[in-house]
Amino acid sequence: MCGITGWVSFDRDLGTETAALDAMTETMACRGPDDRGVWAQGPAALGHRRLAIIDLPGGRQPMSTETPHGTVALVYSGETYNFTELRRELTDRGHRFTTDSDTEAVLRGYLEWGDALPERLNGMYAFALWDGRENKLVMVRDRMGIKPFYYQPTADGVLFGSEPKAV
Numbered sequence: 001m002c003g004i005t006g007w008v009s010f011d012r013d014l015g016t017e018t019a020a021l022d023a024m025t026e027t028m029a030c031r032g033p034d035d036r037g038v039w040a041q042g043p044a045a046l047g048h049r050r051l052a053i054i055d056l057p058g059g060r061q062p063m064s065t066e067t068p069h070g071t072v073a074l075v076y077s078g079e080t081y082n083f084t085e086l087r088r089e090l091t092d093r094g095h096r097f098t099t100d101s102d103t104e105a106v107l108r109g110y111l112e113w114g115d116a117l118p119e120r121l122n123g124m125y126a127f128a129l130w131d132g133r134e135n136k137l138v139m140v141r142d143r144m145g146i147k148p149f150y151y152q153p154t155a156d157g158v159l160f161g162s163e164p165k166a167v
Contacts, residue, residue: 002061002077003028004149005047005166006128008137008157014045021045024159027166037061039073043157044130044137046075063103065111070132072111076103077162078125078147086120110138128160 005024007014014021021038025047029036035050039062048061064073080086083102086109091097095108102123109117110129118140126147129138139160141149151160152167159167 003049003162004075004077004126004128005161006075007045007159008043010043011156013042015040015042017045021047024161024166025049028162035060039064041071041132043135046073046128046130048075061103063107065107067133072107072129072131072133074103074107074127074129076106076125076127078123078142080106080121080123080125082122126162
């Protein structure tokens with residue numbers, strides 16, 4: 001049971017707002033005792049509290065990758081049941097993995113399939129992905145809504161988290 005948090009503000013650089021993101025992320029401490037992480041760049045900031053289940057050392061979050069046109073960063077809570085099949089297909093398409101986590105399969109899946117990724121996922125999950133190539137936030141929850149995800153629009157963006165207290 002991980003916890004995710006985040007903030008997107010198109011009117012400010014959140015790279016300097018880490019104290020607020022840290023406070024949001026700490027509200028999720030009960031959801032993830034094994035690790036915590038934050039990532040902030042430009043208008044986006046993502047936080048994560050981790051309960052390690054798959055790939056204990058390699059599944060640290062937020063997970064990000066640099067592309068020639070910008071950073072793509074992900075916070076993910078849940079389990080993707082078909083991640084080994086996705087990894088196999090993505091490897092066949094030329095993607096190289098550095099971890100064994102389902103989180104990386106979701107991140108690389110987005111790089112390959114973009115907004116069509118959720119159609120390929122089988123599992124229970126909630127995630128937020130910042131696509132710095134397009135200055136776009138993607139928020140996704142599983143079809144049944146098993147994993148909680150709350151958000152609050154703001155005047156210049158959005159706040160979100162696994163629990164209302166994070167928002």
